Amino acid sequence: MTTQSAPPVYRFARRTEGAGDGVSAILSLADPGDTITFSGGFPAPETFPTEVLGQLLGDAVSSAAPVALQYTATEGLAALRGTLRSWIAAGQGAEPADDALMVTSGGIEALSLLARCLVDPGDRVLVEGPTYLGAITAFTGLEGRVEAVATDEEGLDPDALAAALASGPLPKLLYVIPDFQNPTGRWWTTERRRAVVEICRRHGVPVAEDVAYRELAFAPEDRPSLWSLGPDVVVQVGTFSKIFFPGVRLGWAAGAPELIGAMVAAKQNSDQCAGGLGQWLVERYLAGGHLEPRLAVARRLYAERAAALQAALARHLPAGCSWTRPEGGFFAWVTTPAGVDTTALVPEARLRGVAYVPGAPFFPGRAETHHLRLSYSRTDADQIEEGIRRLGGLLASAIEEDR
Known part of the structure; x- marks a missing residue:
């Protein structure tokens, strides 16, 4: 006789509540169907270096399999770290030491490792x-x-930062995106960069600088990375998802050797090492001089789409709405009149065949509901025009109902 047993009871940890909901919702639109989507920060497939990749993948299988198809050291392939150090030095004017750089499985893993190393329950960030x-x-x-x-x-x-540092327990970390910020698209001035680094150095608070979009300026202008201004206080987090292709899931962290060493140890208890094939591909791509010509193509494409978005917003968004005017990257940030709840409008937007990301999840505590993020990176000019026309009609109706 078989006996029936009760199903297991999963007593989830408190930290799992709501974890990843917003990111999962965005990634679910990777294949949007008939919807015109401004949701995910996905690079345009037209920028993927498919021809070069085909050649490199052939080489990986035919002659480099012992390296490209094997496990790697937790801190990353030595060849990639050497090439990456040179690439960072060429673009930022400073080169991280060998023990001050590690390879990660995308930028988000670098942030997770950083959190694991620095943040205890209740710590301020x-x-x-x-x-x-x-x-x-x-x-x-x-x-x-x-x-x-x-x-x-x-x-x-800077004044708000100084006030935050002067009140309450000292934060464990400041996290920022100075270049074409996600979600606003804003580009920090050089003066702000210097001021923030100096304030955090004075208070002894580490800065995590996310440079996911740094290479995607529409016009050349040299604004220093925070890490180049303060390698003693800044840890830089980067990713190749936006400038190579996201399927490679590869990034890096550059910072003080003490911190990078702790992050390497933490990685040994997560995925142990980033994929060897992706690391080999990135190293060969960088060393072969393929990235810069491809970046020039990507910058032109994204600049054209950003301009198309700006023109469509001016034509179709109702009075009372405002938006940022990015000079690089993937995003623009729209602010509606205060009575409009952009989260509540998402289902109606989908019925109209347009998708965006409501602004609330981008604020800790989700307090502000009258913003939304638009990504123009994967949407062509005709789709941008029609999508913003639909969005403008939706917002006009919502504003009218709120009056």
């Missing part, structure tokens, strides 16, 4: 308000207390 929702999840997933610092068109407000 400061971020821009608004900021990348994946970073908020990384810090709250370790039960950190994430707090927003005010921003304006020039970047993080």
Whole structure:
């Protein structure tokens, strides 16, 4: 006789509550069907270096299999780290030491490792308000207390940062995106960069600088990375997802050797090492001089789509709406009149065949509901025009109902 047993009871940890909901919703639109989507920060497939990749993949299988198809050291392939150090030095004017750089499985893993190394339950973590929702999840997933610092068109407000540092326990970390920020598209001025680094150095607070979009400026202008200004206080987090292709899932962290060493040890208890094939491909791609010509193509494409978005917003969004005017990257940030709840409008937007990301998840605590993020990176000009026309009609109806 068989006996029936009760199903298991899964007693989930408190830190799992709501973890990743916003990111999962965005990634679910990777294949949008008939919907015109401005949701995910997906690079345009036209920028993928398929011809070069075909050649490199053939080489990986035919002659480099012992390296490309094998496990790697936790800190990454030595050849890739050497090439990456040179590439960082060429673009930022400073080169990380060998023990000050590690390879990660994308930028989000670098943030997760950073959180694991620095954040205990209840610790304060400061971020821009608004900021990348994946970073908020990384810090709250370790039960950190994430707090927003005010921003304006020039970047993080130094006075607001100083006030936040002067009140309450000293934060474990400040996380920022100075270049074409996700979600606003803003580009910090050089003065703001210097001020933030100096304030954090004075208070002894580490800065995590996310440079996911740094290489995607529409016009050349040299604005120093925070890491180049303060390698003693800044850890830089980067990714190849936006400038190579996201399927490779590869990134890096550059910072103080003490911190990078702790992150390498933490990685040994997660995925142990990033994929060897992806590392080999990136190293060969960089060393072969393929990245810069491809970046030039990507910058032109994204600049054209950003211009198309700006023109469509001016034509179709109702009075009372405002938006940012990015000079690089993937995103623009729309602010509606205060009575409009962009989260509540998502289902109606989908019925109209358009998708966006509501602004609330980009704020710790999700307090502000009258913003939305638009990504133009994967949407062509005709789709941008029609999608914003649909969105404008939706917002006009919502504003009228709120009166």
